[in-house]
Amino acid sequence: MMDEEGTQYHARVFNQNFSRFRHLLKEDESYIVIKANMAAVTNGFSYTSHKQTLTLDWKSILKKCDDFSGPVNGFMFVDFNSIIEQTCPRDTFFDVIGQIVSFSPLEISNPVESKHYIKLTLSNLDSVHLKVTIFGSQTYQMSEYLKNNPTVNCAVIVMQFLKLNIWNGIGEAKSHFEVTKLFINSDIYEINEFKNKLVSNCFLFFL
Template sequence: MILMDEEGRKIHASCVKKWFPKFKRYLKEDSSIYVKKPNVAPNTSKFKFAHPESKLIFYHDTIVKDCENFSGSAHGFHFVDFNTIVSNNILESNSFDIIGHIFEYGHMDTSEQDKSKHKMLLHLQDIEDTKLKIILWGHNAYYMHDFLANNNSLAPVIVIVQFARVKFINGLSSFFIHHFDVSRVFINNDIDEITIYKNKLVSENGQQLSSSGIKMIASKQDTEHDDFLKNHLFSNIEDLFEPLEEKTVIIVGTVKGIRQNIRWYYLACSNCKKSAKEKESSTDKVDGSHEVAGIVTYECANLKCKNIKISVIPRY
């Protein structure tokens, strides 16, 4: 979670799992709390949403109470202008906030089975007419989809994405991507930042803006699912017996049976991924007999791993 003080400074915070029930009723988005005796630890996360050096941890002796008189900003937005993003002047490892209005949007891409990976492409524009492509994922994508389905003719549609990140592709900030779990999306909400932006936008582009509406992006590209089915050549098994050239093929076939007398995986050395086998360990007893050790160890078939303690992982 992210905590913010009355000065707008933010810091990462987390709670030890077994103590979470103690604090659960206090930890809600937009709630205000007092926190006493948290632990301070280094922030080792690769991706930073707040203070880069430290984070707070709630333990059993941490005290949390409701705060009724918080006087800071409601959301603590820290906006980055579009030009900074498209000019590659921002770090991929840091989060930031943006505000803009929609001028085009795409279809929901639901090709992935995991609903959290469903996505929606938007084209945003800011006050200075700089354009930016963004992708919303999961529940935020559905939130946007449902809003536009019911408000397609409403213009302007002002969008704020908070705690977002940029992804540079081939050195270009072609896609601005919000983070799955932490990012928040505000669409035409009744908050000061959106009201101020909307008033300024309408004052400069009023009549033209209201008559243009929002356009659907003309899509000529297939989804990944359709691309696989439509744009690849499939082969039958019999086509592989006499290959004319070395190539990669996609085989169409039906599973008729599975052999049960051989393992479909092997135990691999965690160091080099070569095959490993169980090593018998025993100790000599006083009477000259042997006692098999209770701990199972493995040895790798690769000579480079000889005399190295290894663990094994299943590989297929």
């Protein structure tokens, strides 16, 4: 969950209370949360940089909010070099944006679908390359886009909620189960801005 200042919180509902909130919990919807329980993160890993978990319990109340004025996605982009050099956050998720410059075929040899994966290489505006591995259902989202758009010259992607992965001493990024979100050439401000800067950089290079 994210408040109007863009602060993200790891939120949860335990099984015994889930039936109360099942019909309300939808991505991209806004709510007023009353009487939520806040507790410190104790397991060493937080989905966000905020070190408290918001729990909806028997006394919590959710009311639909129609005038949310905060950011739309609350992206927390990190620099590619900080991932490669492993100075990025290790105990929370991070987001990246970049142009897809290469990708491997879909790997489905494992009978467990959550183990299926596809590997990408992204390039940022400084031409730094980052390796990313996507697992599970997001693999098929990515594969479907690549299959249906073979002639796209510039595919820019935002990956939200990634984790650090270290391979042969080099930092990479990987998705995390169903938590990771992909925005592939979507018509959102961050991707449009990246493309505009990419065009500007190419124009300056040719000048």
